[in-house]
Amino acid sequence: MKLTQSLLAGTALALVAGTASAQDMTFVSWGGAYQMSQQKAYVEPYVEANPGVSITWDESSAEAVARLRAMNEAGNITWDLVDVVAADAIRLCDEGLAMEYDPEDMLAPADDGTSAEDDFGDMIVSDCFIPQIAYSTTFGYRTDMVPEGVDAPSDICSIFDLETYPGRRSLxxxxxxxxxxxxxxxxxxxxxxxxxxxxxxxxxxxxxxxDTIKDDVIWWTAGADTPQLLADGEIFMGSTYNGRLFSVIVEQDQPVAMMWDMQVFDLDGWIIPTGLSDEKLEAVKDFVYFATDTQRLADQAAYISYGPARQSSAPLVGEHAELGIDMAPHMPTNPENAENTLLYNYEFWADYRDDIDAKFQAWLAQ
Known part of the structure; x- marks a missing residue:
């Protein structure tokens, strides 16, 4: 039976769960400001509406593919819902580690009756991928390190221009x-x-x-690295996720600005691991139905500057929940920010990732 986000959800969960364990769920995400936005927009209101449900976070999304492979081999799936980038969702789906789903059966329609499949549209890039947000990888730079008499960098190729814009970069x-x-x-x-x-x-x-800038690059592995390097003044400019830069610019009030040119659009969302018990699966599906409706996806944008994946959510994006500022200008999908963008090519990287990774790492080691 298809569950909904009605006031009966808590009772329905109790009936299908039978034990407390089905209502004790472990969600996997990335930590930081992004995970906090999920906690505020989805988890807290869901738990409030469903007494008895307990949700614990595991901040292991960066290792989701390897960890799920290991769990599957061991026959012991300990995660219930996993936040991944779209490319990893495609890999997990292809390997049978993520569950295929029917958007019309598992996701709420838009408020005007538009089907979930039409409302999410091309954001559903895999039969297993449940979209949440569109984000971008872009650059931030220290405004107080722009050389005197020089315009602030606004072109992506500024990162390769060490003469005009000297200083360390992070990539x-x-x-x-x-x-x-x-x-x-x-x-x-x-x-x-x-x-x-x-x-x-x-x-x-x-x-x-x-190679022309290699000696001036600090290489990062965590999304929080570049914002910290910028805040500490250790680099002039660096790449990271736009939500991380929003945090250091707006919330921390650091002398940092965004450079949107050639930002790379990507998608992030949920996958449900295969192998969950029937009771656990029903509990997870009920949460997903609640957390991916039009209003909830718009609510997440009140905590972080990532664009909601549903078309019907965009008009509902308003002010930051705590700062009271209009969030629309900070979205990567805002027309002024999206004048020159690059769409991440999932199929290309699925085909070439291993070979180019090996070549890139060998180059780094030289």
């Missing part, structure tokens, strides 16, 4: 995004980037461009 310790930016700033047209990157010569071209 993620993986090829994704870095290779695309390098080719673009080496003269490759945006619509040809992935065709070029598919060739050994194109990969070498990207690494050669990155």
């Amino acid at each position: 993620e310790r993986r090829p994704i995004n870095n290779m695309e930016w390098a080719l673009y700033c080496d003269g490759v047209a945006k619509d040809e980037i992935y065709d070029v990157l598919a060739t050994p010569e194109g990969q070498d071209q990207a690494l050669a461009k990155l």
Whole structure:
């Protein structure tokens, strides 16, 4: 029977669960400001409406693929709902580690009756992926380190211009995004980037461009690294997720500004691991129905500057829940911020990730 987010949800969960364990759920996310936005927008109101439900966080999303593989081999699934980027959802779905679902059966329609499948549209990039937000990887820079008499950087290729904008940079310790930016700033047209990157010569071209700033780069592995490096004044500019930069700029009031040019759009959402008990699965599905409706996805945008994945949620995005500022100008999907963007190519990286990773790591070690 399809569950809804009605006032009967708590009773329904108790009936299908039978034991407290089905109502004790472990969710997996990324920690930091993003996980807190999920806690505020989804978990707290859900638990309040469903007495007896207990939700615990595990901040292991970065290792979700490897951890779920290990759990599956051991026959012991200890996670109930996992937040992953879309590319990892595709991999987990292909490997049978994430559950396929029917959006019309498991997700609420929009308030105007539009089906969930139509409302999410192209955001559903996998039969297993339950979209939440659109975010971007982009750059922040120290406003007080802009050289005197020079305009603040507004072009992505500023990261390769050490003469005009001296100082250390931070880039993620993986090829994704870095290779695309390098080719673009080496003269490759945006619509040809992935065709070029598919060739050994194109990969070498990207690494050669990155070589021009390699000695001035601090390589990061966690989304919190660049904001901290910027706050400490250890770098002039660096890449990270736009929500992390929003936090350091608006919430922490650091002398940092956003550079939106060639931001790389990506998606984040839930997957349900395969192998859950029937009772646990019903509890998880009830939460997902609640947490992905039009209003709840808009509510998350009150805590972090990521765009909701449902079309019907966008008009409901309002002010920051605590700061009282209009959130729309801080969204990566805001038209003024999205004048020149790059869409992450999931299929390309699914096909080439292992080979280019190996080549990139070998280059880093040189």
